[in-house]
Amino acid sequence: MPRSVNSVAKRARRKKVLKQAKGYFGRRKNVWTVAKNAVDKAMQYSYRDRRNKKRTFRALWITRINAGARLHGLSYSQFMGKLKANEIELNRKVLADLAMNNPEAFKAVIEKVK
Numbered sequence: 001m002p003r004s005v006n007s008v009a010k011r012a013r014r015k016k017v018l019k020q021a022k023g024y025f026g027r028r029k030n031v032w033t034v035a036k037n038a039v040d041k042a043m044q045y046s047y048r049d050r051r052n053k054k055r056t057f058r059a060l061w062i063t064r065i066n067a068g069a070r071l072h073g074l075s076y077s078q079f080m081g082k083l084k085a086n087e088i089e090l091n092r093k094v095l096a097d098l099a100m101n102n103p104e105a106f107k108a109v110i111e112k113v114k
Contacts, residue, residue, distance in 0.1 A: 063097035068099030072110045082113035 014032055021028060021035040028038040066076035083090070098106040
């Protein structure tokens with residue numbers, strides 16, 4: 001019995017990977033084996049970094065809140081503790097935005113918790 005191969009599906013799979021590798025440098029964009037490895041690695045990085053992005057943004061927000069609070073004589077931990085004690089439920093994203101783009105509103109929040 002002759003060997004059966006599905007060249008149409010094989011070609012479609014390869015085209016899909018090569019399309020994902022568009023824009024890569026050198027042989028990574030047009031040689032199947034190199035492109036496949038590059039795309040696999042890129043997908044691993046993207047999966048990992050979708051989770052890391054949440055951590056890095058939280059760290060950025062904390063840094064911005066800390067800088068804004070220290071201008072008014074409070075540390076980050078003191079400020080957050082007073083927010084919780086006064087039952088003000090503003091998340092870090094909003095507080096960081098206020099500290100950066102609207103210092104008057106951030107000062108009003110600090111005056112409220114002092």
